[in-house]
Amino acid sequence: MPEYRYYTCDVFTRERFGGNPLAVVPDARGLDTGAMQALAREFNYSETTFVLPSAGDCTHSVRIFTPSVEVPFAGHPNVGTAFMLAELGAVEWDADAALVRFEEKAGTVPVRLERDQRGGVFCELTAPESLSLGPEVPIEEVASAVGLDAGDVVTTVHPPRVASVGLPFVVAEIASRAALARAAPDIRAMQALRARGVTPDVHLYTREAGEFDLHTRMFAPLDGVPEDPATGSANSALIGLLGQVDPAPSGQWRWRIAQGVDMGRPSELFGSVEKAAGEVSAVRVGGYSVPVFTGTFSW
Missing domain, CATH: 3.10.310.10 (Diaminopimelate Epimerase; Chain A, domain 1)
Structure with a gap:
C-alpha cells in the first residue's frame, strides 16, 4: 500500500x-x-x-x-x-x-x-475568473441566513448579491462590528436559499476606522464549513464587487482585511483590485x- x-x-x-x-x-x-x-x-x-x-x-x-x-x-x-x-x-x-x-x-x-x-x-x-455578479438577494433572506435583523444589513453601496471570481458567495455589508460579531448561520434559512438556486455560502463585511479596512466573516455550513477563519475566494469576490460599484471608471484599490477574529483564529489578508474602462480587470489576494x-x- x-x-x-x-x-x-x-x-x-x-x-x-x-x-x-x-x-x-x-x-x-x-x-x-x-x-x-x-x-x-x-x-x-x-x-x-x-x-x-x-x-x-x-x-x-x-x-x-x-x-x-x-x-x-x-x-x-x-x-x-x-x-x-x-x-x-x-x-x-x-x-x-x-x-x-x-x-x-x-x-x-x-x-x-x-x-x-x-x-x-x-x-x-x-x-482565475473575471468578476461576475449574480442576482440580488432580499435583505430579509440574508439577515435570516446569518441570524441578524434586516436593519443590520446595509444597502448604501450595494444590495446583498451574489459575486464570484471563481467561486460564488452572497456578499452583504453589515452595519457595525458589533452586529458582525453577533452573526451565526441558520441552517434552515441557508437551505431555503439553496432550494431556490442561490448559493448558501454567505460572506459578511463591515467597515470601521482602525487597523483594518474591512472586517469579514464567511459561513458555509452546507459545504461542511460552519465558519471559515480566512477566505481568499470570498474576500476576492467582495473587493471585486467594491471595485466594480466604485464610480471611478479606472483605478487601483487596496484593502487590509481581518477575518477569523470572532472564532479565535485571527487572520490578515491583503487584497487589491485593478479597474479599467469601467470594468474590474484583476483581483488579487495574498498573505x-x-x-x-x-x-x-x-x-
Whole structure:
C-alpha cells in the first residue's frame, strides 16, 4: 500500500494556530476522487489540497476539497499550497521572487511569491475568473441566513448579491462590528436559499476606522464549513464587487482585511483590485503562512 506524506500550514497569518489551517498532499498521484474526498473529510479543515502534475503548461495541477465537496477554486488553499511547495524546495526562485501557476477547475491560478526581510514568504494569487455578479438577494433572506435583523444589513453601496471570481458567495455589508460579531448561520434559512438556486455560502463585511479596512466573516455550513477563519475566494469576490460599484471608471484599490477574529483564529489578508474602462480587470489576494504539522498516511 503506497505511503503519502502530508503537510499542514496556517494561512493568512504569521503566527501558528492563527489564520486558516490547510492540509497539503504535495504528491497525490494514485489517489482518486473518492480517496481525496475521504481524506479531506478526515482532516476536517476548511479545505485540503492535492497536488498533481499539470496536464498542460502550468506548474502543477491542484484539486481542492472541503470536508463534503470539491470546489473549483479557493483562496487560502492556493496561498497555502504555494507556500508549502516553497518550504519543500519545489519552487524555482529568481532571487527573492517566484511565480507558480496552478491548473484548477476554475482555470489557471497564478500565485506570486516573495521573500521578505523577516524570513517570511508572502504569496499572492490572481483570481482565475473575471468578476461576475449574480442576482440580488432580499435583505430579509440574508439577515435570516446569518441570524441578524434586516436593519443590520446595509444597502448604501450595494444590495446583498451574489459575486464570484471563481467561486460564488452572497456578499452583504453589515452595519457595525458589533452586529458582525453577533452573526451565526441558520441552517434552515441557508437551505431555503439553496432550494431556490442561490448559493448558501454567505460572506459578511463591515467597515470601521482602525487597523483594518474591512472586517469579514464567511459561513458555509452546507459545504461542511460552519465558519471559515480566512477566505481568499470570498474576500476576492467582495473587493471585486467594491471595485466594480466604485464610480471611478479606472483605478487601483487596496484593502487590509481581518477575518477569523470572532472564532479565535485571527487572520490578515491583503487584497487589491485593478479597474479599467469601467470594468474590474484583476483581483488579487495574498498573505503569509506558517508551517505546523507533517505526517504520513497509506492508501
